Amino acid sequence: xxxxxxxxxxxxxxxxxxxxxxxDEFEISVLARSGEYTRFAGQVIHQPQDIVEVQxxxxxxxxxxxxxxxxxxxxxxxxxxxAAAAGARTRAELSKxxxxxxxxxxxxxxxxxxxxGAGPQPxxxxxxxxxxxxxxxxxxxxxxxxxxxxxxxxxxAALTAGGEAAGMFGRAVTQQLVATSAGIRRQIAATEASGxxxxxxxxxxxxxxxxxxxxxxxxxxxxxxxxxxxARAGRGRVDLPPGTYPAVLGAxxxxxxxxxxxxxxxxxxxxxxxIGITARAGQPLAAPLVDVAxxxxxxxxxPIDFDIEGVTKRRVDFFRHGVVGEAVTDLxxxxxxxxxxxxxxxxxREQVPEPTAPNIVMSGGTHPEDVLIAQLERxxxxxxxxxxxxxxxxxxxxxxxxxxxxxxxxxGRLTTPLNGMRFTESVLGVLAGVQAVGAGVRSQPIPNVxxxxxxxxxxxxxxxxxxxxxxxxxx
Amino acid sequence: xxxxxAHRWGDLADDEAAxxxxxxxxxxxxxxVDYGDARLVEAxxxxxxxxxxxxxxxxxxxxxxxxxxxxxxxxxxxxxxPLSDAEVPxxxxxxxxxxxxxxxxxxxxxxxxxxxxxxxxxxxxxGLDPFAVSAAERDALLADAIEAAAATPGVSSVTAxxxxxRQHRHFASTEGSLQHQHLLETGGGLTAIAANDHEVQRRSxxxxxxxxxxxxxxxxxxxxxxxxxxxRVGEEAVALLSAPMAPAGVNDxxxxxxxxxxxxxxxSGHALExxxxxxxxxxxxxxxxxxxxxxxxxxxxxxxxxxxSDPTVAGTRGSFGWDDEGTPARRAGLIEEGIFRRTLSNRDxxxxxxxxxTGAARADGWAYLPVCFSxxxxxxxxxxxSLAELLDRLGDGYYIEDNRSWSIDxxxxxxxxxxxxxxxxxxxxxxxxxxxxxxxxxxxxxxxSVEAVAGREEFRTFGYPCGxxxxxxxxxxxxxxxxxxxRGIRTGVA
Numbered sequence: 001x002x003x004x005x006x007x008x009x010x011x012x013x014x015x016x017x018x019x020x021x022x023x024d025e026f027e028i029s030v031l032a033r034s035g036e037y038t039r040f041a042g043q044v045i046h047q048p049q050d051i052v053e054v055q056x057x058x059x060x061x062x063x064x065x066x067x068x069x070x071x072x073x074x075x076x077x078x079x080x081x082x083a084a085a086a087g088a089r090t091r092a093e094l095s096k097x098x099x100x101x102x103x104x105x106x107x108x109x110x111x112x113x114x115x116x117g118a119g120p121q122p123x124x125x126x127x128x129x130x131x132x133x134x135x136x137x138x139x140x141x142x143x144x145x146x147x148x149x150x151x152x153x154x155x156x157a158a159l160t161a162g163g164e165a166a167g168m169f170g171r172a173v174t175q176q177l178v179a180t181s182a183g184i185r186r187q188i189a190a191t192e193a194s195g196x197x198x199x200x201x202x203x204x205x206x207x208x209x210x211x212x213x214x215x216x217x218x219x220x221x222x223x224x225x226x227x228x229x230x231a232r233a234g235r236g237r238v239d240l241p242p243g244t245y246p247a248v249l250g251a252x253x254x255x256x257x258x259x260x261x262x263x264x265x266x267x268x269x270x271x272x273x274x275i276g277i278t279a280r281a282g283q284p285l286a287a288p289l290v291d292v293a294x295x296x297x298x299x300x301x302x303p304i305d306f307d308i309e310g311v312t313k314r315r316v317d318f319f320r321h322g323v324v325g326e327a328v329t330d331l332x333x334x335x336x337x338x339x340x341x342x343x344x345x346x347x348x349r350e351q352v353p354e355p356t357a358p359n360i361v362m363s364g365g366t367h368p369e370d371v372l373i374a375q376l377e378r379x380x381x382x383x384x385x386x387x388x389x390x391x392x393x394x395x396x397x398x399x400x401x402x403x404x405x406x407x408x409x410x411x412g413r414l415t416t417p418l419n420g421m422r423f424t425e426s427v428l429g430v431l432a433g434v435q436a437v438g439a440g441v442r443s444q445p446i447p448n449v450x451x452x453x454x455x456x457x458x459x460x461x462x463x464x465x466x467x468x469x470x471x472x473x474x475x
Numbered sequence: 476x477x478x479x480x481a482h483r484w485g486d487l488a489d490d491e492a493a494x495x496x497x498x499x500x501x502x503x504x505x506x507x508v509d510y511g512d513a514r515l516v517e518a519x520x521x522x523x524x525x526x527x528x529x530x531x532x533x534x535x536x537x538x539x540x541x542x543x544x545x546x547x548x549x550x551x552x553x554x555x556x557p558l559s560d561a562e563v564p565x566x567x568x569x570x571x572x573x574x575x576x577x578x579x580x581x582x583x584x585x586x587x588x589x590x591x592x593x594x595x596x597x598x599x600x601x602g603l604d605p606f607a608v609s610a611a612e613r614d615a616l617l618a619d620a621i622e623a624a625a626a627t628p629g630v631s632s633v634t635a636x637x638x639x640x641r642q643h644r645h646f647a648s649t650e651g652s653l654q655h656q657h658l659l660e661t662g663g664g665l666t667a668i669a670a671n672d673h674e675v676q677r678r679s680x681x682x683x684x685x686x687x688x689x690x691x692x693x694x695x696x697x698x699x700x701x702x703x704x705x706x707r708v709g710e711e712a713v714a715l716l717s718a719p720m721a722p723a724g725v726n727d728x729x730x731x732x733x734x735x736x737x738x739x740x741x742x743s744g745h746a747l748e749x750x751x752x753x754x755x756x757x758x759x760x761x762x763x764x765x766x767x768x769x770x771x772x773x774x775x776x777x778x779x780x781x782x783x784s785d786p787t788v789a790g791t792r793g794s795f796g797w798d799d800e801g802t803p804a805r806r807a808g809l810i811e812e813g814i815f816r817r818t819l820s821n822r823d824x825x826x827x828x829x830x831x832x833t834g835a836a837r838a839d840g841w842a843y844l845p846v847c848f849s850x851x852x853x854x855x856x857x858x859x860x861s862l863a864e865l866l867d868r869l870g871d872g873y874y875i876e877d878n879r880s881w882s883i884d885x886x887x888x889x890x891x892x893x894x895x896x897x898x899x900x901x902x903x904x905x906x907x908x909x910x911x912x913x914x915x916x917x918x919x920x921x922x923x924s925v926e927a928v929a930g931r932e933e934f935r936t937f938g939y940p941c942g943x944x945x946x947x948x949x950x951x952x953x954x955x956x957x958x959x960x961x962r963g964i965r966t967g968v969a
Contacts, residue, residue: 044582
């Protein structure tokens with residue numbers, strides 16, 4: 001398994017590019033990824049892929065006015081630097097006053113040469129907490145032959161049970177480097193292993209997804225077996241009457257809900273605009289069992305300990321024992337809020353740059369999921385949500401559908417399998433009603449977020465509303 | 476007057492040089508594969524955003540790379556890499572072959588029916604090169620739009636943006652195809668937000684999802700009239716805060732063109748992707764309620780509903796000369812007077828299902844495998860006349876427009892949409908503004924409830940980004956629609 005870039009040579013190239021005097025300041029971030037994916041469906045590996053992607057993103061600053069230029073190759077870096085400087089000069093000329101943008105200064109939260117890993121090696125220290133290893137040799141062993149073998153076994157297991165399996169096993173090396181004219185030098189190389197699978201037997205389906213820096217943590221074989229068993233148990237689905245039910249939400253479903261926390265106010269953009277939940281910081285809006293944070297130093301999900309501005313990521317608590325915490329920020333929104341950046345700068349494709357929470361982690365509890373189910377006399381088990389969208393930012397209300405292995409819970413056991421069902425429910429309401437938290441934490445990717453993951457356990461929630469919103473009298 | 480200079484930029488503008496590079500790849504894989512193709516893509520994208528009380532943010536992103544797809548002993552392989560040195564094309568081809576070999580024997584041998592070579596050149600017609608527009612002009616446009624939108628007291632934030640992307644896309648296959656496409660797209664949009672302690676309301680123009688982008692030059696942005704619409708957008712955002720809540724019940728609706736375009740995207744475009752229908756996307760994006768055997772038999776909608784794929788229509792985000800596995804662009808009726816006729820297919824899925832190839836293999840740049848995506852897929856305008864005539868025909872009901880939220884299940888069957896605005900309609904006259912409107916239903920039931928579609932004079936086209944695949948990739952496409960009248964729709968569902 002090879003990193004897409006030679007870190008020493010790349011940093012030399014960044015050093016050389018930063019000697020430019022065409023602008024007041026420069027910042028160069030490099031995002032690179034070498035990903036291998038074994039994708040299968042219909043009893044065949046139908047889309048095996050081996051993809052290398054690299055982006056050098058140059059930001060030049062002239063009198064506080066920024067301009068960014070990205071390119072895909074080191075050979076084009078000088079041109080990108082010159083173009084960024086020219087763009088920033090134009091922006092400065094067009095403006096009637098100095099710009100507001102400041103790049104990170106070396107020091108607290110933005111180390112000069114500190115914190116980042118020196119290359120593909122384990123045990124890189126995280127500056128704000130316990131060591132978060134980034135490089136795992138067991139992921140090196142999760143190669144195309146191993147993944148193809150696992151895909152064949154998964155398809156065979158599902159076929160033996162009378163169905164089929166579709167999914168993807170993958171591994172990647174992610175590299176991130178940041179260098180600035182102010183002297184910041186950060187670099188990291190991290191492994192990533194992932195697995196996802198849907199087992200289908202008649203109308204029964206079940207899903208599993210997990211990812212980690214370490215392939216050894218995925219438990220692919222056990223997860224395939226569980227998914228096939230759940231799909232078999234899920235045959236003969238019935239419709240559930242709309243209503244509000246006590247619920248055990250699987251880890252994937254919980255992760256999907258947690259993905260909306262930035263949207264309800266835990267970003268600097270919303271906080272600076274005075275919109276959303278951080279206006280109620282310090283209030284207990286979730287159950288005391290709920291601890292959720294974005295944590296670039298956590299040993300789960302996809303930790304990286306600095307952002308594209310070279311700022312060390314600080315753990316940012318969204319809920320600590322249920323109490324509302326704070327928002328993630330980048331340099332710009334932190335300045336607007338009058339605070340230091342938490343290290344969460346991000347640029348999503350086709351979108352305005354804004355701070356993002358890329359490694360959301362909810363702390364696990366002590367009981368396995370089976371115990372959470374056993375604690376319910378009657379309710380529902382919901383494995384996965386799908387196509388969820390925000391409906392109300394203040395209330396945290398989302399709409400979506402349930403998907404895959406969903407069951408009625410009766411006398412502490414999963415019984416009747418349920419058809420997928422539409423829901424409209426408040427994420428904040430669900431978190432306020434959490435009564436128990438499962439022990440097993442699983443991770444899933446965040447779409448359109450670089451190196452993004454959400455890690456969550458199962459939870460038992462007092463109530464979850466299923467069905468379209470009830471018809472109420474018109475205004 | 477069309478500007479041909481708009482395509483003279485970057486490292487891959489020269490077709491002959493690109494052809495030579497692709498020929499080297501073909502010679503690398505020749506005799507080692509059952510089939511192979513390579514895509515050489517250079518793209519540059521400009522994005523400028525203005526936000527209220529913040530410095531403008533502009534970025535220019537360039538990407539250049541190659542993607543090689545091979546079929547070896549009945550097994551697919553794909554590899555991609557940036558063009559960082561001269562050895563990359565050959566190395567990438569070798570990696571693709573290695574990936575394919577690892578999958579040999581993992582299932583039934585893939586068969587890929589051969590076809591004759593198709594070669595040529597295609598380029599977007601560009602009036603004004605957006606990359607030649609001065610920064611001062613871009614800034615002035617967005618600053619004025621922001622000022623107009625923020626003029627109403629109570630507007631808390633405004634974002635306005637313009638974007639432009641130009642691409643050189645070169646394709647070659649072991650069947651002898653050699654194609655050169657030079658594409659350009661331009662877009663813009665505006666969003667105003669008003670908030671109080673209980674509500675956050677948003678108004679957008681011309682589309683709530685990433686603005687609107689067309690396959691043409693700066694003239695597309697000028698045609699949007701962002702400044703002229705800015706004031707209205709701000710006023711409506713604030714008005715929505717105190718507007719009455721939209722009703723729940725079963726109602727008749729006139730749905731505006733933008734919302735119809737998203738309805739097409741979610742419940743028609745995705746549902747008709749043949750790879751999805753065959754189960755290839757089962758794990759992530761999902762499947763479809765439509766089956767391959769439904770062709771010619773399924774009544775998908777009312778006779779007023781005809782949905783067409785036609786990437787030969789110029790000027791849209793879904794316009795091209797060939798799709799990303801070299802199939803010539805063509806017009807294909809997907810739904811004809813309510814009957815399901817064709818799918819959005821690529822070569823592999825069409826061969827497996829024994830269905831017609833409609834040329835819908837699309838890939839995001841060089842780095843991703845082509846999969847089935849919408850092209851330019853649109854609802855054919857109907858006999859409903861103007862929007863005013865459609866409202867008159869509605870009688871009592873609601874006129875809704877501009878998507879606020881959307882959700883649909885993994886079979887593209889059970890959907891729910893919210894819109895930014897809704898207007899009460901009584902006796903064909905538009906009345907009160909209402910907030911938080913939503914409607915939901917089941918795809919074929921919805922399309923069968925369509926009584927009329929407005930005429931060509933109300934037809935509008937919207938460019939969209941979309942996501943699909945594992946790893947997830949972006950598709951860029953367009954949908955066209957005129958407002959439609961649908962009866963008996965459940966509302967107030969979210």
